[in-house]
Amino acid sequence: MTELSLRRHRPFIAFWLARVFTASGFQMLTVAIGWHLYQLTGSVLDLGLVGLFEFLPRLLFMLHAGHVADRFERRRIAAACQGLQALVALALLLGSSTDSISRELIFVLAFLLGLARTFEMPATQALLPNVVPLALFPRAVAASAAAMQAATIIAPALGGLLYAFGAQWVYGPGVLLYVLASSLMLGLHAEGQVLRKEPANLETLLAGIRFIRSKPDVLGSISLDLFAVLLGGATALLPVFAKDILLTGPWGLGLLRSAPAVGALLMSLWLARFPIERRTGPIMFTSVAVFGVATIGFGLSTSFWLSMAILVLLGAADMISMVIRGALVQLDTPDAMRGRVSAVNGLFIGASNQLGEFESGLTAHWFGTVPSVLIGGIGTLLITGGWIRLFPTLARRDRLHQPTQQQ
Structure with a gap:
C-alpha cells in the first residue's frame, strides 16, 4: 500500500480499529455478565431479563439518538458512548473485586450499557459513509463487519478463559478496550456530514420512521431482521446449553459464543472481496431461511462440536443478511x-437481539430450553415466507445500489 493510499484509507483504518475494540469489549462483557449472573441466581429468566434491560433504552431513546446523530458530530457522540461503556466495565471491575455485585446491580449496569449503545449505534452507522466513498460502501460494510466478527471470535473465547481466573480479569481488559476505541474515534477525520440545526420535536423525531415507511425495500429488510432474529435468536441461552446440555464450562461457553462469529468472519471476508451485486433480494431471504434451519439444528444437537459447526453456519447466513441490509439502508438514505434512519434501524436490531434474548429466556422458562429454540427456528422460517409475500419488490430486488434513489 502506497503512502498516498494509506493516507486516503487512514480514517477508515481508525474507524475499523475502533469497531474492533468496541466489539471486543462488548463481547467480553457479555460472556462475563451472563456466566456471572447464572452462577449468582441459576435462573434462565434472569438471563432473558438482562437482554430486556439492555433493550429498554433503545425503546425509550432511539428516536432521540437518531436526532442527535444528525444534529451533532457523529465521531464525538460515538466516543462519548464508548467512554460510558468503559465506566460500566469499571463498575463491574470494582464490584467483582469487592464481591459486591448483585442481581439488581447487573440489571442497572445492563441498562446503562444499553443506553450507551443506543446512542452509539446510529452515530457509527451514519458515520461510515462520511469515511469512505459511496462507491466503495458495500465493501466497507463487509470490511467493518469483518472487524467486528474477528473481535467476536477472539473476545468471547478469551473472556471465557480469563473468567476462570476471576470476573475482574474480564472486566479490566474491557475498560481498556473501550478507552482505546473512544480515543480513536476522537482522532477520526470524517467529511461530508450535513449537520441539522432544527430543534427536536415530534416532526423531526418521527422523520426517520416516515422515510422508512415510504421505502418498502428499506422497511421490508429491517423488519425481516426484527421478526426473524427475534424468534430465532438463542444466544441468551448459551450458558444453559454449555452447562446443562453440552456439559462444558465457561471456556466452552466462550467457544460457543465465538462460533457464529467464525462463520460471520469468513463470510464477511468473502463479501469484502466479492460483494453481492445481483439478486440481492433472493439471496437475503435465502440467508434468513438458512439461519432458521440452523437454529433448529442447534436446538436438536447434543454434541458440543456439532453445535459449534451449526453455529458457524448460522453466523455465515446471518452475515449475508446483515451486509445486504446494512448497505441497502444506508445507500437508499440521504x-x-x-x-434518524439508522436510529430506527438500530431499534429493530436491538429488538431482534436484546428483546430476542428476553423472548428466549421467557419461552425457555415456560416450555424448556430446547423447545424454546425449536419454536424460534420454526418461527423464523414462517416469517421468511410471509415477508416474501408482503414485500415482493424486495424479494425480487436485483441490484443493491440503485443510483436513481441516491440523494
Whole structure:
C-alpha cells in the first residue's frame, strides 16, 4: 500500500480499529455478565431479563439518538458512548473485586450499557459513509463487519478463559478496550456530514420512521431482521446449553459464543472481496431461511462440536443478511436523514437481539430450553415466507445500489 493510499484509507483504518475494540469489549462483557449472573441466581429468566434491560433504552431513546446523530458530530457522540461503556466495565471491575455485585446491580449496569449503545449505534452507522466513498460502501460494510466478527471470535473465547481466573480479569481488559476505541474515534477525520440545526420535536423525531415507511425495500429488510432474529435468536441461552446440555464450562461457553462469529468472519471476508451485486433480494431471504434451519439444528444437537459447526453456519447466513441490509439502508438514505434512519434501524436490531434474548429466556422458562429454540427456528422460517409475500419488490430486488434513489 502506497503512502498516498494509506493516507486516503487512514480514517477508515481508525474507524475499523475502533469497531474492533468496541466489539471486543462488548463481547467480553457479555460472556462475563451472563456466566456471572447464572452462577449468582441459576435462573434462565434472569438471563432473558438482562437482554430486556439492555433493550429498554433503545425503546425509550432511539428516536432521540437518531436526532442527535444528525444534529451533532457523529465521531464525538460515538466516543462519548464508548467512554460510558468503559465506566460500566469499571463498575463491574470494582464490584467483582469487592464481591459486591448483585442481581439488581447487573440489571442497572445492563441498562446503562444499553443506553450507551443506543446512542452509539446510529452515530457509527451514519458515520461510515462520511469515511469512505459511496462507491466503495458495500465493501466497507463487509470490511467493518469483518472487524467486528474477528473481535467476536477472539473476545468471547478469551473472556471465557480469563473468567476462570476471576470476573475482574474480564472486566479490566474491557475498560481498556473501550478507552482505546473512544480515543480513536476522537482522532477520526470524517467529511461530508450535513449537520441539522432544527430543534427536536415530534416532526423531526418521527422523520426517520416516515422515510422508512415510504421505502418498502428499506422497511421490508429491517423488519425481516426484527421478526426473524427475534424468534430465532438463542444466544441468551448459551450458558444453559454449555452447562446443562453440552456439559462444558465457561471456556466452552466462550467457544460457543465465538462460533457464529467464525462463520460471520469468513463470510464477511468473502463479501469484502466479492460483494453481492445481483439478486440481492433472493439471496437475503435465502440467508434468513438458512439461519432458521440452523437454529433448529442447534436446538436438536447434543454434541458440543456439532453445535459449534451449526453455529458457524448460522453466523455465515446471518452475515449475508446483515451486509445486504446494512448497505441497502444506508445507500437508499440521504446523509441528512442517515442518523434518524439508522436510529430506527438500530431499534429493530436491538429488538431482534436484546428483546430476542428476553423472548428466549421467557419461552425457555415456560416450555424448556430446547423447545424454546425449536419454536424460534420454526418461527423464523414462517416469517421468511410471509415477508416474501408482503414485500415482493424486495424479494425480487436485483441490484443493491440503485443510483436513481441516491440523494
